[in-house]
Amino acid sequence: MSNGHVLPTRTRCDRTPAWAQLQAHFEGAGRGFDLRGAFAAEPDRFERLSQQAPHVFADLSKNLWDEDTEAMLLRMAAATGLEQHRAAMFGGQPINATEGRAVLHTLLRRPAGLALPGDESSIAGQLAQVHDTLNRMLAYADAVRADDGITDIVNIGIGGSDLGPHMAVKALEEHRAPGKRLHFVSNVDGHELHTVLKSLEARSTLFLIASKTFTTAETMTNARSALAWFAEQGGQDVARHFAALTTNIEGAGALGITTTFGFWDWVGGRYSLWSAIGLPIAIAIGSGGFRELLAGAHAMDEHFRTAPLARNLPVRLGLLDVWYRNFHGFTSRCIAPYHAALGRLPAYLQQLEMESNGKRVALDGTPLSLATSPVLWGEPGTNGQHAFFQMLHQGTDVVPLEIIAVRQATHPLPGHNDKLLANALAQAQALMLGQHSEGGHRHFPGNRPSTFLLLDSLTPGSLGALIALQEHRVFVSGSVWGINSFDQWGVELGKVLAKNIEERLASGDVQALDGSTAGLLARVRAR
Numbered sequence: 448m449s450n451g452h453v454l455p456t457r458t459r460c461d462r463t464p465a466w467a468q469l470q471a472h473f474e475g476a477g478r479g480f481d482l483r484g485a486f487a488a489e490p491d492r493f494e495r496l497s498q499q500a501p502h503v504f505a506d507l508s509k510n511l512w513d514e515d516t517e518a519m520l521l522r523m524a525a526a527t528g529l530e531q532h533r534a535a536m537f538g539g540q541p542i543n544a545t546e547g548r549a550v551l552h553t554l555l556r557r558p559a560g561l562a563l564p565g566d567e568s569s570i571a572g573q574l575a576q577v578h579d580t581l582n583r584m585l586a587y588a589d590a591v592r593a594d595d596g597i598t599d600i601v602n603i604g605i606g607g608s609d610l611g612p613h614m615a616v617k618a619l620e621e622h623r624a625p626g627k628r629l630h631f632v633s634n635v636d637g638h639e640l641h642t643v644l645k646s647l648e649a650r651s652t653l654f655l656i657a658s659k660t661f662t663t664a665e666t667m668t669n670a671r672s673a674l675a676w677f678a679e680q681g682g683q684d685v686a687r688h689f690a691a692l693t694t695n696i697e698g699a700g701a702l703g704i705t706t707t708f709g710f711w712d713w714v715g716g717r718y719s720l721w722s723a724i725g726l727p728i729a730i731a732i733g734s735g736g737f738r739e740l741l742a743g744a745h746a747m748d749e750h751f752r753t754a755p756l757a758r759n760l761p762v763r764l765g766l767l768d769v770w771y772r773n774f775h776g777f778t779s780r781c782i783a784p785y786h787a788a789l790g791r792l793p794a795y796l797q798q799l800e801m802e803s804n805g806k807r808v809a810l811d812g813t814p815l816s817l818a819t820s821p822v823l824w825g826e827p828g829t830n831g832q833h834a835f836f837q838m839l840h841q842g843t844d845v846v847p848l849e850i851i852a853v854r855q856a857t858h859p860l861p862g863h864n865d866k867l868l869a870n871a872l873a874q875a876q877a878l879m880l881g882q883h884s885e886g887g888h889r890h891f892p893g894n895r896p897s898t899f900l901l902l903d904s905l906t907p908g909s910l911g912a913l914i915a916l917q918e919h920r921v922f923v924s925g926s927v928w929g930i931n932s933f934d935q936w937g938v939e940l941g942k943v944l945a946k947n948i949e950e951r952l953a954s955g956d957v958q959a960l961d962g963s964t965a966g967l968l969a970r971v972r973a974r
């Protein structure tokens with residue numbers, strides 16, 4: 448979908464004049480920046496470094512930067528061609544250059560009636576297809592919800608065909624239709640599928656086989672086992688009990704699955720929960736809820752597309768990520784959702800960030816001389832506080848913390864929410880302020896950075912906006928780093944080797960294998 452356009456030129460961030468200025472700034476005020484001093488010197492620091500974006504309020508003030516840092520980062524971003532690159536994505540240019548594909552997940556949440564800006568008019572045809580498919584999928588979701596004969600829905604998929612739907616269904620548990628249980632099977636480890644199947648009856652189960660390519664080994668293995676189980680249980684109506692969510696309708700047909708919902712190669716796997724891959728979400732929360740999810744994401748898209756860079760939350764977050772990774776040298780970011788329903792968010796964000804930006808070469812394939820994706824990790828607060836927060840407060844590494852809190856609870860239990868929110872606020876405060884104590888062990892150095900994202904309530908709309916915010920901040924850092932955030936060649940080698948080793952496991956052939964793999968293979972076979 449190149450539309451005959453030439454992709455805009457991108458200048459790598461480390462080749463812009465602002466990069467050298469940032470380096471000098473880091474060596475000067477940056478390295479020794481003290482948050483406590485900054486708050487004392489800047490009475491309006493919170494106002495200047497916080498903002499309300501669609502559905503998400505963000506406090507960026509407890510981070511190791513100031514107005515000058517941000518201004519330099521913004522100049523650097525502009526000089527890389529970030530705005531032109533963003534326009535190229537929204538306009539359907541093939542910015543995923545190594546696969547020759549457009550990157551149009553934003554189109555999946557664009558309302559049908561909304562005119563496309565002039566430079567995006569060439570993708571009107573795709574928008575019409577998106578809405579045809581969406582309407583069909585949502586009608587199916589509502590029919591499943593109304594069908595008392597189906598009590599269990601099993602999503603079989605992995606990576607982007609699991610993490611997004613799984614995270615969102617859990618997040619929106621309070622909005623889920625009663626009488627439907629949703630299960631997610633991703634791992635090729637048979638324990639997972641077996642455990643789920645044990646609790647099911649074929650006549651009341653719907654399997655959703657979710658795979659963009661319909662070739663992924665784990666998903667194909669699980670799908671075949673589910674089909675075999677269904678037949679063993681006396682199930683006959685595959686069209687009623689299996690649906691495929693895929694760009695490869697032919698592949699689904701080859702497995703005998705004829706109920707299908709398609710999407711397009713311009714939807715990346717980790718950006719696909721807005722497409723047919725979102726069917727389990729739509730079944731859980733209904734067509735109205737799914738449309739709200741899309742609307743929340745669209746509101747964030749519009750913010751990202753139109754807000755000036757200096758007041759553009761995905762831009763500010765993405766640039767903060769670059770500041771931390773490339774100047775402070777922080778290697779990871781900890782995600783702490785202060786809402787149990789967001790328990791799968793860290794896992795989802797790991798794929799989003801690390802599969803997108805875990806790259807070591809520039810667009811032209813040459814090795815980069817700068818660091819890219821940090822490691823993302825985390826667990827819901829308050830649990831994390833009783834596990835790894837010790838290291839955040841007193842460890843030798845500084846790990847920026849990202850807190851995601853929700854103002855209003857949806858449960859009726861008194862007292863819990865204030866305690867939860869108090870902990871979220873207190874952790875950010877403690878990290879920043881620290882506490883002096885002689886003797887070392889009880890000393891908290893403080894000056895440890897955190898970002899605080901706050902939703903009013905956890906709804907389909909706010910979740911949509913939160914996810915789109917994260918997608919776009921990953922775009923921003925990947926864009927200024929000058930990498931392709933939309934391919935994932937790094938997952939291929941292991942897949943190929945696993946095939947070869949699977950054959951060797953059967954035959955026992957260890958010829959030409961390295962010593963360790965040969966030794967382990969022999970040991971595994973001796974089981």
Ligand code: F6P
Nearest residue numbers: 606607608658659660663716938
């Ligand atoms: O192995 C990585 C990957 O290709 C991801 O990018 C993707 O989300 C996942 O596998 C699943 O792929 P598919 O949806 O084609 O089964």
